[in-house]
Amino acid sequence: MTARFYYPDRMIPGQIVTLPTSTSHHVTCVLRLKQGDKITLFNGEGGEFSGIIKCTDKSRNTVMISQFHEIERESPLSISLVQAVSSNEKMDWIIQKSVELGVNSIQPVTANRSVVRLSKERANKRLLHWQQVIIAACEQCGRNRIPKLLPLLTLSDWFSQQFEDKQKNIENRHAHNFLLSVTANERLSGFPLPMTETPLILLVGPEGGFTIEEEKTAYAAGFVSICLGQRILRTESAALAAIAAMQTLWGDY
Template sequence: MPSQNDIHTSLRRFFIPPEIVDTACPEITGSEAGHICRVLRLSAGDEVELFDGTGSGYRAQIVSANPDQVRLSIVETYTLTTESPVRVTLALGFLKENKMDDLIRPLTELGIHCLQPFYAARSVSRPKAKGLEKRLDRWQKKALEAVKQCRRARIPTIEPADSLTDVLKASDSFDLKIFFWEGEPLAVKLPEQALPYPRSILAVVGPEGGFSEDEVQMAREHGFLICGMGPRILRAQTAAVAACTVLQYLFGDMGDGCER
């Protein structure tokens, strides 16, 4: 007999804003409604899973459906358990546009809590305010699509910072602060140097050109642990994914951390 979790994961999954969950008949409208009707060909009586991005999931039945509006009735409410126990904020030096676009999905799948792009001394990409606003909107949509696919409970936030200095100054609230730098010969050996059970981690990764010596020194002065990633030089986007993977393995739910 299939478990309750098996039943939920077999259902098509859709996002619903938390503010409309408690309405009599929550609705899905716009392009998502068209996708439900025209592509998935779901109709009245079919069941779907909803999530509100705040940690709750809902089993719902379609009451009525047309390409403009799908009306639903919530059958069951439950807590989703797919979020990592450690909140990882990745501060990443701005990369060229397509590289940042391509990173949103894997970083979301790896369970990051927040992505914080910033301008580093060697950042090639420096979008102006209007261009950045468009990019943020696109990245948030990509993150939402990734959350639907990987069955996460929460949508990661994307909060740009003006500079590395701003990132470092706001770092005191984190349990663990790591600065990944290709000039550091030692590979990651965090358990011996860090808190045994950090629940919030700030990881800083540089742009295409890496960090300057002055930036590394600033990180040291702000109490960051300076770490390398082995003897090979990684591309910036590879380093971002590798950093999140290592941290989830050590402290999250991809390795020993999930047993703590």
């Protein structure tokens, strides 16, 4: 497979672009690509560009853009993952794999039982890091559109937004809202195929799960609780299993 890289700016065939320093380092020092090698670039707006490396250097690589390809690898499902923040490695794993599985947006939240508590400064650093995790996952899995990463919120603030949006009667009024709960009896297979472009919102708790009060608030916001079988999954497994199940039942698997 041709190496793929995210290039954040506009591209047109015939243009020579200079890759960012971090990308150039990966091209030269990790993949050891050379002048004349073919690569693929995408800017997150859809489609991808084939290119040829014109100049290689540890800190600076130039690429001649040769052709644009209208290739889309997006799922037919519009899945938004609302994930309670977990420890660094677990959260990176959840974000990386959920992107590979086809989510459209990721909303990190802190819940009452969240082990990880981030100050504003640390939260901003983590968001920058998670954004790079998303981009790297897109480079690896072939997606040409970058899923949206939303600012970190407390779960209560996020619920407040949901109630406000519901009152304004905007697009998520028709969403299918699913809450993973160990006490639930319903399963995804019991729900009908969502209408085209119907938003699917998946709410996943922290290591200790949601409190009773948080689940009650979720129900008031229009969520239905679902389970993923008879076994209790860790938070880093639960979200991915649910997304994979959605894609199998209704998506492109």
